[in-house]
Amino acid sequence: xxxxxxxxxxxxxxxxxxxxxxxxxxQVFYSKDPIDEGLYVLLRNTxxxxxxxxxxxxxxxxxxxxTLPFPExxxxxxxxxxxxxxxxxxxxxSIVQNTTNLNEVSTEQQTVVGSSSMPxxxxxxxxxxxxxxxxxxxxxxxxxxxxxxxxxVERVKVTRxxxxxxxxxxxxxxxxxxxxIAQNVNMLPINYESWHNMPDSNKNQALSNIKExxxxxxxxxxxxxxxxxxxxxxxxxxxxxxxKKPISLEEKLQNVPLGMLRYQWEDAVRFWNSKKGDDRExxxxxxxxxxxxTHTAGSRSFACEASSGQKVGRLQLFDITHSEKDGTPxxxxxxxxxxxxxxxxxxxxxxxSTDSSVNFEDIDNRIINEVLGPERYGRVRFQGxxxxxxxxFGSTSHQYMPSGSQSQAEVQRLKDQIVQIQASTxxxxxxxxxxxxxxxxxxxxxxxxQNRKYNxxxxxxxxMMTMFQQFQNPPS
Numbered sequence: 392x393x394x395x396x397x398x399x400x401x402x403x404x405x406x407x408x409x410x411x412x413x414x415x416x417x418q419v420f421y422s423k424d425p426i427d428e429g430l431y432v433l434l435r436n437t438x439x440x441x442x443x444x445x446x447x448x449x450x451x452x453x454x455x456x457x458t459l460p461f462p463e464x465x466x467x468x469x470x471x472x473x474x475x476x477x478x479x480x481x482x483x484x485s486i487v488q489n490t491t492n493l494n495e496v497s498t499e500q501q502t503v504v505g506s507s508s509m510p511x512x513x514x515x516x517x518x519x520x521x522x523x524x525x526x527x528x529x530x531x532x533x534x535x536x537x538x539x540x541x542x543x544v545e546r547v548k549v550t551r552x553x554x555x556x557x558x559x560x561x562x563x564x565x566x567x568x569x570x571x572i573a574q575n576v577n578m579l580p581i582n583y584e585s586w587h588n589m590p591d592s593n594k595n596q597a598l599s600n601i602k603e604x605x606x607x608x609x610x611x612x613x614x615x616x617x618x619x620x621x622x623x624x625x626x627x628x629x630x631x632x633x634x635k636k637p638i639s640l641e642e643k644l645q646n647v648p649l650g651m652l653r654y655q656w657e658d659a660v661r662f663w664n665s666k667k668g669d670d671r672e673x674x675x676x677x678x679x680x681x682x683x684x685t686h687t688a689g690s691r692s693f694a695c696e697a698s699s700g701q702k703v704g705r706l707q708l709f710d711i712t713h714s715e716k717d718g719t720p721x722x723x724x725x726x727x728x729x730x731x732x733x734x735x736x737x738x739x740x741x742x743x744s745t746d747s748s749v750n751f752e753d754i755d756n757r758i759i760n761e762v763l764g765p766e767r768y769g770r771v772r773f774q775g776x777x778x779x780x781x782x783x784f785g786s787t788s789h790q791y792m793p794s795g796s797q798s799q800a801e802v803q804r805l806k807d808q809i810v811q812i813q814a815s816t817x818x819x820x821x822x823x824x825x826x827x828x829x830x831x832x833x834x835x836x837x838x839x840x841q842n843r844k845y846n847x848x849x850x851x852x853x854x855m856m857t858m859f860q861q862f863q864n865p866p867s
Contacts, residue, residue: 484561485548486541487606535567538604546606554778557609565605566617572597573621576651581626582658584667586619594618626659634663705755705772706732731762 538547549561557565573579578597583589594615601607601614633646640660647656662668709732713725720726735758743754759772771778 484564485550485559487546487548489544489546489606535564535571538564538568541604546602546604548606549608551608554774555609555613556778557607557613561605565601565607568601568604569614569618569621570625572600573618573625576655579618579622580655581622581629581651582655582662584662586622589619589622629659630663634660640664705759705774706736728762732758735762 541547547561547564549557549565550559552558556562575597578600579589579593597618598611598614601618607614629648629651633648634643636643636646638646643660643664644657647653663672710729713721713729715721720729736754739754739758760766763772766772
């Protein structure tokens, strides 16, 4: 145990803070003895293997990942017996009992706890340095303390929509927990170039950890995909806050974020600083610039918005998720799209009043297709991750996908883009070769000049030696 409320060291570095190795940590509780007043009983609680802390590797023992989300505990506080502790604050969430860990028959008994409409999560209160040298308050790490207080057999049940996406308040809690797991550098190291390069063993370990606290109706593939996005977002934040600073490469290598393992950070920095990393950043920046608006639903996904209350059409869902709290569009581009969608819908409704063949259920899809163009392969607009056109539109999906001519045009556009990239690459290679040839010619010229000067010195030396010999041996 370490009492963090009483500091032993007063230094400014991480190594000066009180610490213990993960193998030495024991969590205990002091409870009043119900029989002998004045006495306290020491209770030990076996941890549920929150994270596999590993051995740090590469001599980074002191740089442990600070991801344990337990609040600071006052050791002088009277803590009741664990069997008498109050019910968790995961209110109005679906909690199920999982007895598989007890070698009994696997059963799930669903219960709804409490009456609050929102799960309570604990956020650290932190201060951030501003550009003018001051400080401002802000939201720190999400701790989800109540989630960790669940009994070992309890799980938060996450249901899914008809399209296989997590919905409800439980989905928001799951999203927050995925964010915590994605930042665990021992479980999901950041020194892999992409999520595809992450070993399956790491992904499966993270999935097992999630299933220790959630009973999932969504597929493992969906969870891994969502976890990959959280992992990429975490790397992007680290890159922006630490790598993009106007400092030298050596300083960037030394500027290791708190809780990060040094060898992982150095690998990531070297990749970001390489040509491959720079090319990947330019592609990502270009793609990001093409995205003119993002939804404003926060941690509520499109699936959660669509599943809450009455049925929501795609056009209405776009308005809800792309407007500020006061109802104004979040960007001028979003406002322009909303206006076009509204005008097109008015045209369809006017036509529908005189044409009975118009299908009202299909109007939203047709309007979106006409205003924004065909759907992209593998995704459906305003439906979030995990929904593809065939799954959403069914047998009519071909109506909303690019036609043969459009597909050919897209293929030709990509081919032209490849040709341009190849031409640019060839030009760069030619320029590099020309520069190399110029450097070689310059080096050869310098070598020739040095040889000429050397030969002149040799001739002068020989002339001086001849004169010296003549002086030593004058003619008789």
